[in-house]
Amino acid sequence: MKKYKVAILGATGAVGREMMKVLAERDFPVEELHLLASERSAGQKLQWKGQDLTVEPACDEAFRGMDIVLGAAENDIAKKFAPAIVKAGAVFVDNSSAFRMDPDVPLVIPEINPEDAKKHKGIIANPNCTTIVSLVAINALNQDSPIESIVASSYQATSGAGAGGPIELMNEVEALREGKSYEPKVFQYQIAYNVIPQIGGEAFEGYTSEEMKMQNEGRKIMHLPELKVSCTCVRVPVVRSHSVSIVVRTKEKISVERARELIAAAPGCRLVDDLKNKQYPMPLDTSDQDTVFVGRIRDDLTSDNGLNIWCCGDQVRKGAATNAVQIAQLLIE
Amino acid sequence: MKKYKVAILGATGAVGREMMKVLAERDFPVEELHLLASERSAGQKLQWKGQDLTVEPACDEAFRGMDIVLGAAENDIAKKFAPAIVKAGAVFVDNSSAFRMDPDVPLVIPEINPEDAKKHKGIIANPNCTTIVSLVAINALNQDSPIESIVASSYQATSGAGAGGPIELMNEVEALREGKSYEPKVFQYQIAYNVIPQIGGEAFEGYTSEEMKMQNEGRKIMHLPELKVSCTCVRVPVVRSHSVSIVVRTKEKISVERARELIAAAPGCRLVDDLKNKQYPMPLDTSDQDTVFVGRIRDDLTSDNGLNIWCCGDQVRKGAATNAVQIAQLLIE
Numbered sequence: 215m216k217k218y219k220v221a222i223l224g225a226t227g228a229v230g231r232e233m234m235k236v237l238a239e240r241d242f243p244v245e246e247l248h249l250l251a252s253e254r255s256a257g258q259k260l261q262w263k264g265q266d267l268t269v270e271p272a273c274d275e276a277f278r279g280m281d282i283v284l285g286a287a288e289n290d291i292a293k294k295f296a297p298a299i300v301k302a303g304a305v306f307v308d309n310s311s312a313f314r315m316d317p318d319v320p321l322v323i324p325e326i327n328p329e330d331a332k333k334h335k336g337i338i339a340n341p342n343c344t345t346i347v348s349l350v351a352i353n354a355l356n357q358d359s360p361i362e363s364i365v366a367s368s369y370q371a372t373s374g375a376g377a378g379g380p381i382e383l384m385n386e387v388e389a390l391r392e393g394k395s396y397e398p399k400v401f402q403y404q405i406a407y408n409v410i411p412q413i414g415g416e417a418f419e420g421y422t423s424e425e426m427k428m429q430n431e432g433r434k435i436m437h438l439p440e441l442k443v444s445c446t447c448v449r450v451p452v453v454r455s456h457s458v459s460i461v462v463r464t465k466e467k468i469s470v471e472r473a474r475e476l477i478a479a480a481p482g483c484r485l486v487d488d489l490k491n492k493q494y495p496m497p498l499d500t501s502d503q504d505t506v507f508v509g510r511i512r513d514d515l516t517s518d519n520g521l522n523i524w525c526c527g528d529q530v531r532k533g534a535a536t537n538a539v540q541i542a543q544l545l546i547e
Numbered sequence: 548m549k550k551y552k553v554a555i556l557g558a559t560g561a562v563g564r565e566m567m568k569v570l571a572e573r574d575f576p577v578e579e580l581h582l583l584a585s586e587r588s589a590g591q592k593l594q595w596k597g598q599d600l601t602v603e604p605a606c607d608e609a610f611r612g613m614d615i616v617l618g619a620a621e622n623d624i625a626k627k628f629a630p631a632i633v634k635a636g637a638v639f640v641d642n643s644s645a646f647r648m649d650p651d652v653p654l655v656i657p658e659i660n661p662e663d664a665k666k667h668k669g670i671i672a673n674p675n676c677t678t679i680v681s682l683v684a685i686n687a688l689n690q691d692s693p694i695e696s697i698v699a700s701s702y703q704a705t706s707g708a709g710a711g712g713p714i715e716l717m718n719e720v721e722a723l724r725e726g727k728s729y730e731p732k733v734f735q736y737q738i739a740y741n742v743i744p745q746i747g748g749e750a751f752e753g754y755t756s757e758e759m760k761m762q763n764e765g766r767k768i769m770h771l772p773e774l775k776v777s778c779t780c781v782r783v784p785v786v787r788s789h790s791v792s793i794v795v796r797t798k799e800k801i802s803v804e805r806a807r808e809l810i811a812a813a814p815g816c817r818l819v820d821d822l823k824n825k826q827y828p829m830p831l832d833t834s835d836q837d838t839v840f841v842g843r844i845r846d847d848l849t850s851d852n853g854l855n856i857w858c859c860g861d862q863v864r865k866g867a868a869t870n871a872v873q874i875a876q877l878l879i880e
Contacts, residue, residue, distance in 0.1 A: 363850075364849070367700035369781065391720075407831070408785060408831045409785060409790055411828070411829070411857045412825065412827060419803075419845055419846060420845030421848075422822070442849040443848060443849065444794055444847045444848045444849045446792040448790075450702070450784075452742060453740050457742055457781075459700035459779040459781065461698050461777055470752075489753060490749055492736075494745060496741055497741055497742060498736070498741045509744075510744055512752055513752060514698075514777045515754075516696035516776065516777045520777070522753075522777050522779060
């Protein structure tokens with residue numbers, strides 16, 4: 215079996231570390247794993263499959279000989295190193311938003327548009343976490359009738375802001391308990407016992423960048439150029455796993471029963487939908503898992519062709535690291 | 548100035564205690580205040596305006612001579628005592644859901660339909676807390692064009708479950724901190740660091756009782772019998788104040804600018820809407836206040852006549868106690 219030289223760019227962050235974990239869990243055929251990060255983190259040792267790996271400084275030369283580079287860094291870092299990665303002949307599977315809307319870069323959720331991955335020119339983008347969770351939940355409906363619009367309100371975990379998010383939440387809980395003050399650094403305001411209706415800066419007529427991603431990325435991933443999405447993204451004091459309340463409207467009506475069938479059979483989904491027995495997706499239940507849980511499926515009472523749906527998925531895993539490793543798996547199939 | 552004999556039924560609960568506070572703050576012309584509760588709570592002393600009041604057992608005789616009874620008890624208690632209250636000639640302003648949909652009982656938000664209060668036959672119902680917060684936020688739009696539909700996702704504080712809700716949240720935080728287990732009693736599951744997409748039991752085709760209230764009560768309060776509402780009610784680990792993400796569609800298009808004007812001028816509302824400067828409603832900012840904060844106003848991207856709106860309001864105050872006292876104020880005007 216062929217083995218591959220893999221690098222993780224931004225290996226010391228929350229998503230980078232999860233990528234290491236997912237590569238090991240899925241037994242990805244790794245010949246060499248290189249952990250790349252900033253000069254500041256270089257030299258650090260991280261355990262992987264029983265070995266001690268030393269974090270190397272990210273630089274153009276570090277990508278020579280690599281087959282696959284998994285990107286877990288911010289946009290500026292992704293942009294800085296993309297040319298060197300492509301030049302080195304590696305495929306860059308990038309989790310940042312830098313290349314997602316580039317027409318030359320496929321944007322891939324393996325459960326939805328795996329065929330797009332084959333069309334890459336050196337870079338494949340990993341979609342936004344809330345977009346991944348939501349689209350994995352509802353994409354199967356497209357089999358019966360194309361999705362025309364989505365109204366979504368998210369309940370996003372602190373992990374979406376990186377490793378510092380949950381730490382800030384816990385520090386605030388502790389400070390409040392002791393009657394001390396704590397100055398938020400990661401979030402705009404105190405997130406403990408609060409919800410904050412802003413993720414990202416203003417991007418389009420009152421919508422934040424995070425809120426526009428589901429429409430822009432959704433159109434590209436599902437090949438629905440006319441898709442309309444009204445999204446409200448909200449940070450909640452949850453450690454991990456995003457939840458999304460969705461009203462999805464399709465061209466033709468899909469019944470609740472049929473939607474349940476489609477979603478139960480959809481890859482990457484688990485139907486958890488039994489209100490009478492208090493069974494529905496919750497962030498606590500989906501954390502540390504790759505599956506998106508979907509439930510509370512019922513008719514939209516405001517339109518003839520709509521369904522109301524609730525879904526949860528681990529933002530660090532399926533929303534980021536797992537999706538990237540799944541794309542890498544497509545590449546070597 | 549005429550003074551009134553007032554009783555609070557269920558005075559020892561979270562809403563009952565808040566009613567006492569609001570009566571004092573608003574200098575309601577009280578001749579006598581009677582605190583009524585179950586036999587178990589009778590005898591307890593509660594401070595009000597510098598006096599020690601003794602909690603009396605609720606019984607039919609306790610309502611004799613009363614002018615106004617504020618109900619802060621559960622449905623069964625409200626139903627049990629309503630006949631005696633009406634017979635005693637008092638007006639029963641009831642916060643339970645027992646009489647809300649009774650055609651003989653006005654359902655009143657004083658900022659919206661104060662004239663309905665005058666039509667009472669002894670009972671006036673106080674609407675559901677999430678309904679009050681949402682309708683106060685959006686009702687002004689009806690001035691320009693009638694509201695046709697609402698898609699709402701709520702972020703409801705633990706205080707909505709009574710005084711025991713926030714206590715359970717804090718007990719769970721403490722137990723988790725100490726690595727101990729804690730058996731949820733108030734909520735279906737752990738609410739600390741979680742969100743629970745169920746408030747109330749199943750009521751209508753997959754919707755919970757809480758989710759149907761905004762449609763049923765909204766139709767009655769705004770006199771919009773055709774109003775359609777798709778609601779998802781979610782409990783979040785917040786102490787007090789509910790938040791709601793709303794897409795509201797009107798018959799004719801209302802511009803974002805005009806919506807801001809209408810909402811800024813609407814009674815009971817404060818416009819907090821400046822995303823660039825990180826100004827938007829948050830539960831931490833609205834707690835212990837009577838005003839509903841409204842912001843994040845922007846065009847709905849999925850329809851021609853829609854607006855996307857975010858609002859927050861204190862569920863114990865404007866969502867319950869304050870609204871009831873405001874109704875009592877209407878009665879004595």
